[in-house]
Amino acid sequence: MYTEKVMDHFTNPRNVGEIENADGVGQVGNAKCGDIMKIYLKVENDIIEDVKFKTFGCGSAIASSSIATEMIKGKSIKDAIKVTNKAVVEALEGLPPQKIHCSVLAEQAIKSALYDYAQKHNIQLEGLEDFDPNEDHHHDEEAE
Amino acid sequence: MYTEKVMDHFTNPRNVGEIENADGVGQVGNAKCGDIMKIYLKVENDIIEDVKFKTFGCGSAIASSSIATEMIKGKSIKDAIKVTNKAVVEALEGLPPQKIHCSVLAEQAIKSALYDYAQKHNIQLEGLEDFDPNEDHHHDEEAE
Amino acid sequence: MNKRVYLDYSATTPVKKEVLDAMYPYFDEKFGNASSIYSYGREAKQAIDLGRQNVARLIGAQADEIYFTAGGSEADNWAIKGIAYANKEKGNHIITTKIEHHAVLHVCEYLEKNGFEVTYLDVDEDGLIDLEDLKKAITDQTILISIMFANNEIGTIQPIEEIGKIAKENKIYFHTDAVQALGNVEIDVKKLNIDLMSVSAHKIYGPKGIGALYIKKGVKIHSFIHGGAQEKRRRAGTENTSGIIGFGKACELALENMDNHIEKLIKLREKLINGIIEKIDYVRINGHREKRLPGNANIVFEFIEGESLLLSLDLVGIAGSSGSACTSGSLDPSHVLMAIGLPHEIAHGSLRLTIGDFTTEEDIDYVLEQLPKIVERLRQMSPLYENVKGGQK
Amino acid sequence: MNKRVYLDYSATTPVKKEVLDAMYPYFDEKFGNASSIYSYGREAKQAIDLGRQNVARLIGAQADEIYFTAGGSEADNWAIKGIAYANKEKGNHIITTKIEHHAVLHVCEYLEKNGFEVTYLDVDEDGLIDLEDLKKAITDQTILISIMFANNEIGTIQPIEEIGKIAKENKIYFHTDAVQALGNVEIDVKKLNIDLMSVSAHKIYGPKGIGALYIKKGVKIHSFIHGGAQEKRRRAGTENTSGIIGFGKACELALENMDNHIEKLIKLREKLINGIIEKIDYVRINGHREKRLPGNANIVFEFIEGESLLLSLDLVGIAGSSGSACTSGSLDPSHVLMAIGLPHEIAHGSLRLTIGDFTTEEDIDYVLEQLPKIVERLRQMSPLYENVKGGQK
């Protein structure tokens, strides 16, 4: 069902944990729908120096979070904002159709953490103009 | 499906054939329904001296004819009239439910031959008062 | 009884060794539920995918157009009821033929009691429908044409490509019961414009209890067995893994062997038919002489009744059938033989001998040796034959 | 992965050796079509009769009240649609529960779209229906009560005898889905006043793709699969001989072993449940503590999600399930766990481990060794657990 890459990130997730006094924290999803992702950022000079995550969710949610943190660690904020769910899926070498939403969640978790960082530091980030951290980006089509 | 007795009478049918100048001949059933029985009688002093049959039909039709001829051979007419389809079934040690009509046919074939004998000799036979040789005793329930 | 000659391959076939070997591991070793995510389930899932591909390949379909069922009857029921109820807003008229298998006919009769109208097309003396009749039968209410690929009793193969074309031109769904045709005729559902097709494993050396319905992508059909999410939510029930892998293997073998298989069967069939015509009087061959299933011989022996013929053959070890297997408990003569115009009394004397991959020349020789004796013996007992000999015929 | 521990017997079971041995001859050697009159057919017919007797015996029915199907789903579909359509002149109301298998629920939903009305009874936190609710739900339109014998997810066993009595008093047909109960609970359809009952072979060490519907004599029901004259003209399709003989053998074994089987399973289950409670915090046991299937343990581990738990278990060779097997492709939490009142977020973390005849003490020890580590690891990753540790719960 899952690619080796997914299984690798599920069994050995990178960057699990919390960052105390993080510069930005984002949380998306909700327990009702079965997955929550929380991302912590440490930012210095517009570079993501450290990133950690915690996820409640299925195997692909955990793998998506893990690979997403790898994809932004050491990157500039500008590049991190550009990470799409598609890039997450590609990095994982594919996800089953019914699990694509996990990659969407990962993209949103990154954006949400960056949004928090921007708010705290009172700056505007290009590409986050339309981002609404309270919108539920999960299960859009399903309308529970 | 069939008892050994049925198979015995099917594979080695007794009294197959015709009797020339028979004293009574009865034919029942029709080809449309898939079985015809024809019985020939030789009667002397109210005793059935000889009997032969020809049958177009399934295994149990042939077996029923065969055993029916055995059951009346050497019997008095009075006894022969009393042979019921039930007796035929019992003699065969049973017939499948959908084949019971074959035993009815055998009973009717005997009666029909005796009726013909009575007609030819202008006598009345007790037990045949209500017998109608032209009635189709076959597939009564099915009403084709 | 020593010699046993099985000539009833159209009723059912033995499971081939290769098929059995493919099935065995899925009973106990790889027994997982294909819907489960753990490794037991994944093994089963892979087997099912493979089976599906093999079935698809034999008929020119895509794998995701194959839906497994319990057999041909379920596939027929699903196709016809599923299309009828899903498209009843469009119309309530179905066209079929008088010679379909009961799994089609009885469904149509059921639907007639529930608001649908059914036209049963006549067939000619060879068992072929008339394409003009079909065109004339179409109304603006017609939602489905269900015409069998090849007949199970007399073996006649219908002009499926032409029927498919007519259905397509009139935007009517076309279902064909190909239970007998599968593996015996080249089938390409795309080329033939078939929208739905029923097939069954046990007719092509696969196991009993598994079949499939091909449903072309985009066809509007209701589910028949509702429940779990199996078969893309269209057919519920824990997947019969061993059955599916077995059916797939049988299809793979059929595809590989198709040409040889057909050639061999036709050769044996012709030997059988010609031998019978040569040795026995008052016989008729039913079904179209060329457009017929390679292994099918359906013969009427006048003046005798079919069951007593079958029984007699069985006693010398030869298995054939009279009418179709599933109705041989009945007293009525076959609806197929009636439809090709045989009189009742003659239809009662029909014998179907169907040849398969394990049939040998010697088997046919044995039948040609035994059959004339048996027919003669039964005719000697028959009051109808008496008339013939007496010149009254 | 070396060790493999299968704890998903409620999803499916391996076929037992004795069952396989009984089945094998019917694939190739005795492969005849049971409807045929010749000797090949008679062998098959006898096997089917034997299978039917064995199934009947396990449930206290008469052999001629057993109708073979492709499995539990077909049996459920047949029972409910067959009764609904055959009795629609009498009424259009059906009573069932919120925790039925999808093979019942989705059929009921289908019927709702086609003129029928369905009452879905609530269950309490243990998964039991309230008999008073049932009585109140009955109207003069009620034609069928369909309530499952034992639940596939949480294992709760309903008060079937009382339900049967209520149905009988009100002259309403009573169907029960006993797919999970068969072989795990003593069942006597006569004593329990059951009119129709669905069962499936692959849950009791028989093959997949075969099941049965018990139909009490005199019950008015339509056919579901129309066609040939098999199963007393009530269920068409060439009989799955090997499946039937295998199902029969599995029933025979189940009857012989019933007491031992139940005792052993309960012992292992209690060991498992008690071990989990002892070693892991924040767990809940779902389903009734006593009125439950002997092999069923359904546990919620708060703060973690079921699929990741299953995957982790699979990686150490343990097969369990989350929700029921056939819906584990879905994202929604189980309707059963919702019905017993679990909040969504908690329902997502459920694990079903089901024990069977091949489960050993060592298997349970192994699970009790692995499971706490896995739960702890996943909780360490969970943002929900963080809150708990922080005292925010």
Ligand SMILES: Cc1ncc(COP(=O)(O)O)c(C=O)c1O
């Ligand atoms: C309670 C219940 N009913 C019905 C079914 C369906 O049975 P089958 O998979 O044999 O169709 C199952 C199992 O999947 C079940 O657990």
Ligand SMILES: Cc1ncc(COP(=O)(O)O)c(C=O)c1O
């Ligand atoms: C033409 C045709 N259709 C349907 C069927 C039914 O198939 P099954 O017995 O697999 O249900 C058969 C065989 O019995 C058949 O010959």
